[in-house]
Amino acid sequence: MDAIILQILNGLDKGSAYALIALGLTLIFGTLGVVNFAHGALFMIGAFCAVTVQRLLNLSFQTVDETQKDFLGNPLKVDTPYVEAWFGPEIGAAIIDWSVPLALVFAIPIMLAVGYAMERGLIKHFYKRPHADQILVTFGLAIVLQEIIKYFFGANPIQTPEPSALKGSLDIGLMLGFDPNAIIYPIWRLVYFTFSVVIIGGVFAFLQFTTFGMVVRAGMADRETVGLLGINIDKRFTIMFGIAAGVAGLAGVMYGPLNPPNYHMGMDFLVLSFVVVVVGGMGSLPGAVAAGFLLGVLESFASTTWATTTIPGINQIIIYLVAIIILLTRPRGLMGRKGVMED
């Protein structure tokens, strides 16, 4: 039982990232009708916002310490971050320690701007082109973006640790009445799950309870009629592209402490996220979120020792296997709407 709870937690955690990326993908597809293969790259750029904030906070000046030697035997140059010099060692260290949560503030305007620039600069020219062209251009854009990141940050993963206060793990089993050490779960993973639930809830609330959201939903259902009513739906959809980029970016910022960001991380998520969107149903926001969590949990169970010894390799194919079964039984996905990508 404890192992099952542990894998469910793990699955929800994995599913959080899938759901956040798939949500953004579906928002873009549902509003603009664009299949955005650069969405994984937006997730990656978000993670590198955290890396950049960490680097900015760690900007240092050098002093020479004659008492210590470097690897060549010369006096050691010691780096002292400016923030520690300005705010004192303790406060400065605390600011650096909380660089990932601080990066959220930094990432929001950056991601909105990146999303806006991407949509206005490139993607809008492809609205009336076939989906294959959109896929090619956005995939190319993803490669360009990741090469730019690699040029500036290198190919190696870069640690962006969580704040010390949120390091370590919680003995959830003890709280639920199990034996000690039965269900141990890292605190930051719980934070990530909570964060994703809040973001997903926020996006749904925005679409459901604001006038802007209502217009966007109307536009998703019937773009032409909304346009005929004199509403500039294109402008709103551009803003939605920015919001989708923001969601992917924030997911990336918070993901950094789970696995150190590298330039390739967007691609690692991209294919799986597309499967999530297709399984959830093209254009269905609740479908994307539900499929994200569902596939995360299934993947987690398929990686258990029991599963891998019973059916070797099941962990690598489970998502695609489930996708095939769902598409055979429900060709439009779990919550797909009639007419989407069917013309």
Place this chain on the structure above:
Amino acid sequence: MSKNQVTRRGVLKTGAVAGAGVALPTIFTASSAAAYTNEPTGGTVTLGFNVPQTGPYADEGNDELLAQQLAVEHLNGMGDGGCLNTFTSKALKGNGILGKKVQFVTGDTQTKSDAARAAAKSMIEKDGAIMINGGSSSGVAVAVQGLCQDAGVIFMAGLTHSNDTTGKDRKKNGFRHFFNAYMSAAALAPVLSKEMGADRRAYHLTADYTWGWTQQESIAAATEAMGWETVNNVLTPLASTDFSSYIAPVLNSGADVLVLNHYGGNMVNSLTNAIQFGLLDKVANGKDFKIVVPLYSELMAAGAGENIKGVLGSMNYNWQLDNEGSKAFVKSFGEKYGKPPSNSAQTCYAQVLLYADACERAGTFNPCGVAEALEGFEFDGLGNGKTLYRADDHQCFKDVLVVRGAQNPTNAYDTLEIVEVTPVEQVMYAPDHPMFGGAEASLGECNSGA
């Protein structure tokens, strides 16, 4: 009166005979000149450096390239000479190789076997490279080694740690300076036993490809021989990025040691995940839980950050080694590039010098002559201490380093500390060892491409 008739057929016949007559000496000349693939004829000789310049190991490849460029400088008599001053063989004079100035071309392996083979092929066929060196993956090394064997050039492997490279896939034209999975296990096991006790239960997570399999097989055999029990071995896809679902079951598996047979990004992520799950803070079977990473590199250590503190592993070389060869290399590399050399940089630097030295001693660039000069060659002064290039399998035998993630690093470069220098005798094995292809494994025949 004679009639001089010129027929079309006659012209063709005459032309064919005359053409053959003119071409005949050229054919003989060409045949005698190309005694072997890419024989240098001018005042230069071209080496091919095949390293990952893009892809996940690009930083490692970049470090290899820096070391290779430094080696070429030293061979051509530029810079401070580096290990030419400490190398026990004094055949190299700093005037190139056999009097020919050394130049180089580079290829990008992308850490993909097909891309690496294509890059090597291009350097051999288009650029006239006479030797291929570099790489950061065993899959790539085995693939490129096979290509070099067929093309008739020497392959001086870069970072490759799978037993197979000089085991079942060994080749007469291929040579490995880097150590291997068996040696890591043989060096690590006694230290693990001393530090963690002989009664431990190990859980393995293993990268699902040639290197991971041989690493796991080696470390499991060595630790079981000293009394450990292997509880489980889970193969993880190479493309994995999140290992949480593999790590989560470890605590309740009855294991008290986690062995991560991972390298590069896999290792950085799996170790980070293991630390997040608090494994190192736990007690299992009445003992402190421990993590072991059999193969370390400086670049991985930098990627893993604080997570490697106290975690044991092994290395082929570390810049902190205190011998004359190492000091000369670190000084030369450090002054030129402002950082100490990595494991992979050192092995490539040593390989380029060893190749050049073998050419000088053999008096030829002919790969068969060079191979003969390298076989059974004993040397010192390149940073690893006394080393033997064994003739039977073209594997270098030297001391192995057991290292630990430093508890209190004072700068970005001393993230690892040397725990023990394991003497070479402890990591020796028979050339027909079952983990290395057994009695069937053979180098085959030398191919000069003639």
